Amino acid sequence: MKKLISTAAIFLFIIGSVNSQVLYDVRGLSMGNTSVANSYELDAFNQNPANIVFQRGNNNSKVYFNIFTTFQFLNNSDYLSLNFYNDYFGEDASGNAFVLTEADKQNIVNSASDQKTTFTASAKIFSVIYNHPYAGSFGISLDDRVIADFTPSKDFLDLGLYGNLPNRVYDLSQNKVNGYWTRQLNLSYAKILNIKNNNLIESISVGGSVKPQFGIYYFETTKNTLTIQTSAQNIFQSTGESEFQYSGIEEDFNIKFPSGNAGFGLGFDAGVNLVFKKFSGNGKLNIGLALADVGFLNWTKNNARYFNDGNFILTDITNKEQVDSLIDKIKLTKTPVPEFRTSLPTTVRFGATYRIYSPGNKKLTGLEIASVSFDYIQGITDKLGGTTKPRFGLGAEFNAGNVVSPRAGVSFGGDENTLVSLGLGIDTGPVIIDLGTNNITSIFNPKGTSNLSAGFNIKYKIN
Amino acid sequence: MLKRCHVTTTVLLILLSISLSSCELKSPSLPNYDIDLRIPFSIKSYNVFDIINRSSNIGIDSLNNNIIFIYGESNYRRVFGEDIKFDGIKETFITAPSTLQLDTSVTFNDSTFITTMDFLSGSLTFKFFNSLGSDYTINAVIKNFFHKQNNDTVRLSFTINAGSEKNIILKLRDYYINNKTPDNRLNVRISFNSSVPVPVNFSYILSEYSIENMSGILKPLNTGISKDEVLDPFGSDVPEGELFFSDITPDKNFFVVKKFREIYQVDFRNISIIGENKNGHRVRLKYLKTGKPGDQIDSVFSLILPQKVDSLAYPINEDNSNIREFINNIPKKIFVERTDFLNNTYQEGSVNYQDSLSLKLILQVPLNVSITKPIVFRDTADVGIHDEDQRKDLDKAKKLVFTLTSQNGIPLKTVAKVLVLDSLFNPLLPISLILGNLQDSSVTFNAGNVGADGFSTTSTITSYSAVLDSADISKIKRMGKIIYENKLFTDPNHIPDPLNSVKIRSGDRISIAGFGTLTYRIDPD
Numbered sequence: 004m005k006k007l008i009s010t011a012a013i014f015l016f017i018i019g020s021v022n023s024q025v026l027y028d029v030r031g032l033s034m035g036n037t038s039v040a041n042s043y044e045l046d047a048f049n050q051n052p053a054n055i056v057f058q059r060g061n062n063n064s065k066v067y068f069n070i071f072t073t074f075q076f077l078n079n080s081d082y083l084s085l086n087f088y089n090d091y092f093g094e095d096a097s098g099n100a101f102v103l104t105e106a107d108k109q110n111i112v113n114s115a116s117d118q119k120t121t122f123t124a125s126a127k128i129f130s131v132i133y134n135h136p137y138a139g140s141f142g143i144s145l146d147d148r149v150i151a152d153f154t155p156s157k158d159f160l161d162l163g164l165y166g167n168l169p170n171r172v173y174d175l176s177q178n179k180v181n182g183y184w185t186r187q188l189n190l191s192y193a194k195i196l197n198i199k200n201n202n203l204i205e206s207i208s209v210g211g212s213v214k215p216q217f218g219i220y221y222f223e224t225t226k227n228t229l230t231i232q233t234s235a236q237n238i239f240q241s242t243g244e245s246e247f248q249y250s251g252i253e254e255d256f257n258i259k260f261p262s263g264n265a266g267f268g269l270g271f272d273a274g275v276n277l278v279f280k281k282f283s284g285n286g287k288l289n290i291g292l293a294l295a296d297v298g299f300l301n302w303t304k305n306n307a308r309y310f311n312d313g314n315f316i317l318t319d320i321t322n323k324e325q326v327d328s329l330i331d332k333i334k335l336t337k338t339p340v341p342e343f344r345t346s347l348p349t350t351v352r353f354g355a356t357y358r359i360y361s362p363g364n365k366k367l368t369g370l371e372i373a374s375v376s377f378d379y380i381q382g383i384t385d386k387l388g389g390t391t392k393p394r395f396g397l398g399a400e401f402n403a404g405n406v407v408s409p410r411a412g413v414s415f416g417g418d419e420n421t422l423v424s425l426g427l428g429i430d431t432g433p434v435i436i437d438l439g440t441n442n443i444t445s446i447f448n449p450k451g452t453s454n455l456s457a458g459f460n461i462k463y464k465i466n
Numbered sequence: 467m468l469k470r471c472h473v474t475t476t477v478l479l480i481l482l483s484i485s486l487s488s489c490e491l492k493s494p495s496l497p498n499y500d501i502d503l504r505i506p507f508s509i510k511s512y513n514v515f516d517i518i519n520r521s522s523n524i525g526i527d528s529l530n531n532n533i534i535f536i537y538g539e540s541n542y543r544r545v546f547g548e549d550i551k552f553d554g555i556k557e558t559f560i561t562a563p564s565t566l567q568l569d570t571s572v573t574f575n576d577s578t579f580i581t582t583m584d585f586l587s588g589s590l591t592f593k594f595f596n597s598l599g600s601d602y603t604i605n606a607v608i609k610n611f612f613h614k615q616n617n618d619t620v621r622l623s624f625t626i627n628a629g630s631e632k633n634i635i636l637k638l639r640d641y642y643i644n645n646k647t648p649d650n651r652l653n654v655r656i657s658f659n660s661s662v663p664v665p666v667n668f669s670y671i672l673s674e675y676s677i678e679n680m681s682g683i684l685k686p687l688n689t690g691i692s693k694d695e696v697l698d699p700f701g702s703d704v705p706e707g708e709l710f711f712s713d714i715t716p717d718k719n720f721f722v723v724k725k726f727r728e729i730y731q732v733d734f735r736n737i738s739i740i741g742e743n744k745n746g747h748r749v750r751l752k753y754l755k756t757g758k759p760g761d762q763i764d765s766v767f768s769l770i771l772p773q774k775v776d777s778l779a780y781p782i783n784e785d786n787s788n789i790r791e792f793i794n795n796i797p798k799k800i801f802v803e804r805t806d807f808l809n810n811t812y813q814e815g816s817v818n819y820q821d822s823l824s825l826k827l828i829l830q831v832p833l834n835v836s837i838t839k840p841i842v843f844r845d846t847a848d849v850g851i852h853d854e855d856q857r858k859d860l861d862k863a864k865k866l867v868f869t870l871t872s873q874n875g876i877p878l879k880t881v882a883k884v885l886v887l888d889s890l891f892n893p894l895l896p897i898s899l900i901l902g903n904l905q906d907s908s909v910t911f912n913a914g915n916v917g918a919d920g921f922s923t924t925s926t927i928t929s930y931s932a933v934l935d936s937a938d939i940s941k942i943k944r945m946g947k948i949i950y951e952n953k954l955f956t957d958p959n960h961i962p963d964p965l966n967s968v969k970i971r972s973g974d975r976i977s978i979a980g981f982g983t984l985t986y987r988i989d990p991d
Binding site for chain 1: 490491492493494495496497498499501502503504505506507508509849850851852853856871945977979981982983989
C-alpha cells in the first residue's frame with residue numbers, strides 16, 4: 004500500500020506541470036503572445052517564416068545568431084505555484100518532510116482535482132540567419148521542446164489522501180499523463196517581394212520552413228477506464244484498464260540527455276507578411292498569416308505499449324493469492340509495438356501590427372516609436388501538446404531610443420485563459436537581450452502564481 | 467520621454483531581479499500524512515449447503531420458492547432363496563392286504579396343489595418291510611415325478627430280502643413334479659414280483675424342503691421374518707442439533723412395495739420401522755394398521771402387493787402416520803423388520819427362488835424448521851500477511867479499529883466464535899471475545915428478518931467493533947489461521963406469529979466479514 008501511495012504521489016507531483024499550445028519567442032511572449040506580424044530575424048522561427056527577413060528598425064545586419072542562450076518555459080495550472088510546491092512538497096528548515104494536516108489535504112483536493120497542469124519548455128541550441136542583399140534571408144535553427152501534462156482526478160486525490168472510504172466508487176478514468184520531447188532542425192528561407200505601382204501594399208514577404216523532426220521521448224495515456232469500488236466490508240474491487248504508449252531513446256522511461264533520436268519526421272511552415280503603405284499619417288500596418296508545424300513524426304525506437312489490467316478484487320488482505328495477484332496487476336505489462344506516427348501540433352496564426360513613427364518621420368522608416376499587435380492563433384490538432392482552443396493576443400512595444408524596449412500585452416483563450424504579459428528588450432548593438440513573461444504575476448508574485456512563465460534570450464548580430 | 471523610459475526600464479529590471487531572487491525552490495520531499503486504510507481481512511460467505519454439506523440427499527424445490535428439502539430413501543430388498551420352505555411330512559405308513567400290485571399316492575402337502583415344482587433341498591424316503599419268509603422284488607413307478615437329468619419318469623426296482631426292510635432315499639433336487647392339473651400327491655404304482663401276494667407294508671417320509679420354483683396353488687406361505695437396517699438414509703452429513711420440521715413435502719413421501727416378477731400376492735406383515743438418530747434415540751414409524759384409509763395407525767402394520775400388480779405406492783402423510791415425529795428425530799439408521807406372506811388369497815400362480823421383493827421408504831421434508839439445539843459448523847481459514855512490506859507497514863500503524871460484520875440472510879440466529887491463531891494453531895487473538903466482551907467468547911449475529919410466509923425477507927446486519935492496540939496489531943502479523951465456529955438456531959423473537967418455524971431457501975446466505983481501519987502514517991522515506 005505504501006508503494007502504491009508513494010507511486011501515486013510521485014506520479015502526481017513530479018511530473019508536475021503541463022503543456023501550452025505553441026512555442027513563443029521571448030519578445031512575442033512579452034507582448035501577449037503576438038508574433039505573426041511583428042516578429043523578426045531569429046524570433047520569427049516557428050512563428051512566421053516570412054518574418055525572418057525583417058529586422059528591428061535601424062538595423063541592417065547580415066547575420067544574427069545565438070548558441071544556447073534562448074530559453075523559455077511556461078507553466079499553466081490552476082493550482083501548481085511555487086508556494087504550493089514549497090508548502091507541501093518541499094523540505095522544511097530542518098530537512099524534514101512536511102506533515103499534511105486535514106486542512107492541507109482538503110486544500111490539495113480542492114485545488115488540484117480534475118485540473119490539468121501543463122508544462123512547456125523550449126530552448127534554442129543554436130540558430131543563425133544570413134541576410135543576402137538580393138537573394139533573401141536564409142535561416143537555420145535547432146530547437147528542443149518538452150511538453151508534459153498531468154490531470155489528477157478528484158477521486159484519485161481522495162483515495163491517495165484520505166484512503167479508501169467504504170461504499171464508494173473511485174473513478175480514476177480521468178487521470179492522464181502525457182509527455183513529449185522533440186527536437187527540430189528548422190531550415191527557413193524568406194524574401195521580400197517589392198510591389199510596384201500599388202497604392203495599397205508596399206511589400207510582401209513570403210517565407211517557408213522545412214523542419215526535419217527528431218523524436219526523443221514520447222509518452223501518452225492512450226486508454227484509461229480504471230474504476231475502484233469499495234464496499235461496506237472494505238472489499239476493494241477494481242475494473243477497467245489503462246494503457247500507455249511509449250517511444251524513447253532509452254527503454255522503459257529512462258531519461259537521459261539525447262544523443263540520438265527515437266523517431267524521425269518532417270514538418271513545414273509557411274507564411275506571408277504584407278506591409279501596407281501609409282495606413283495613416285504616422286504609421287504602417289503589417290498583416291501576417293502563417294501555417295506552422297504541418298507534418299508528422301514517426302516513432303521507431305523502443306516502442307512499447309504498457310498495459311495495466313485493473314480487473315481485480317481484494318476481499319482478504321491475508322490471502323496470499325489475492326495479494327500476489329494484486330501486485331501482478333499493478334505492474335505494467337510491456338508489449339513491443341511497431342512504428343507509429345503522430346502528427347505535429349499544426350497551428351494557423353493570423354495577426355496585424357501597427358507601427359507608429361515619430362511625427363517628424365514622414366518616410367516612416369527606421370525605428371518606430373511604438374507598435375501595437377494583434378494575433379489570432381488556432382490549433383488544428385491536440386497532438387504532441389497542441390490544443391484546438393483558439394487564443395487571442397494583444398501586445399505593444401515602446402522603443403525608448405535605440406536601446407531599450409519595454410513590452411506588454413494581454414492574451415485570452417487557449418489553455419491558459421487570460422494573462423497579462425510584460426517584458427523588456429535591450430539592444431546593445433552586437434548583443435540583443437530579451438526578457439519576458441506571459442504572466443505578469445510571475446514577476447510580482449512568482450511564488451504564488453500557478454502560471455509561471457519566463458523567457459530569456461541573448462542573440463548576436465554581425466553587420 | 468526618454469527619461470521616463472529609462473525609469474520604466476530600471477523599474478522592470480529591478481522587478482525582475484526581485485522576482486528571480488524570491489523564487490526559492492525548496493528541496494523536494496513528499497509530505498507525510500495520516501491516512502485511514504480500510505483493509506479487508508477476511509470475508510466468508512456461507513449458504514445452507516456449506517452448513518449441512520451438499521449431497522444427493524439435499525435438494526431444491528424450485529416449485530416452492532427454492533426451499534431446501536432433505537431427501538431420504540431406504541430400500542429393503544430380499545430375494546427368497548431357500549425361504550420358500552415346506553415342512554415336509556412325518557413318517558406315514560401305508561399298509562394293505564396282500565397283493566401283487568398296488569396303486570397309491572404320497573401326499574406332498576395338504577394345501578399346496580402343484581402343477582410344476584423343482585426343488586432346492588429335501589428328500590423323500592421310502593421304507594419297505596418284508597414280513598414274508600422269502601425274498602421278493604419291487605418295481606415301482608411314480609407317475610408325476612421325473613428325473614431332472616433325463617426327464618424320465620421315476621422308476622424304482624429293488625429286492626427286499628426276507629424278514630428285512632429296504633430304505634430308498636430320493637434327493638429331491640434331482641427330480642421335479644409335473645402335473646397336468648394342480649395336485650398335491652405323487653401317484654405311485656407298485657408291482658411285487660413274488661410267487662405269492664405280498665402284504666403291503668411301507669412308509670414314506672418327506673423331509674423339510676425348499677423349492678427352486680413352483681406353479682400351481684400355493685398354500686398361504688410365511689416366508690419368515692426378515693430384518694434389515696439402512697445407514698444414513700439422509701446422507702452422512704445430517705446436521706447436528708435438534709430440528710423440528712413443520713411439515714413434510716406433500717405427495718413426496720411413500721412406502722413403495724415391489725416384486726420383480728409376477729408372482730403370488732405378497733403380504734408384507736408385521737412391518738416395524740424404527741429410526742435411530744446420532745444420539746441413539748429411537749422413534750417408531752406408525753402407519754395405517756393394514757395400509758387402508760380409515761385404519762388406526764400403529765407401529766406394526768401391514769401392506770399388500772396384489773398378485774397382478776408389480777409395485778404399489780402407499781402415500782405417507784401427517785394424517786396417516788407419525789411421519790413428522792419420525793423425521794424430526796433425523797434418523798441416522800433405520801431398522802426394518804417384517805414378515806412376508808405369499809399367496810394369502812390362495813390363487814394359482816408361480817414363484818421362483820430367485821424372485822425378490824422390496825419395501826422402500828421414501829421421505830422428503832422441506833427445511834421448514836425450528837431449531838432448538840443449534841446446528842454447529844466450523845470452518846478454518848488459512849490466513850497470513852506474507853508480504854514483508856505489508857508487515858512493516860503494520861508496525862507503523864497507530865491503531866486498528868477491527869470490525870466484524872455479518873449480513874445474515876438466513877432466518878437463523880448465529881452465535882459465532884472467531885479465533886485468530888498462528889500457523890501452529892497457537893491462539894493469538896480471541897477476536898469474538900475482544901469484540902463481544904462476553905464470557906463465552908461469542909458474538910451473536912441476528913437472524914435474517916422473516917416474513918409471514920416463513921422465508922427470510924431482508925438480511926440483518928450486525929456489527930461489532932473494537933480498537934486493537936499495537937500489541938494486538940503485532941499479533942496480526944503472526945496470524946496463520948482463523949477458526950470460525952458458528953451455531954445456528956431459530957430465534958423465536960424473529961419469527962412472526964403464528965409461525966414457529968422458518969423456511970430456508972437455497973439462496974439464503976450469511977456473510978461474515980472481518981475488516982479493519984488502520985490509521986497509518988504515510989511516510990515515503
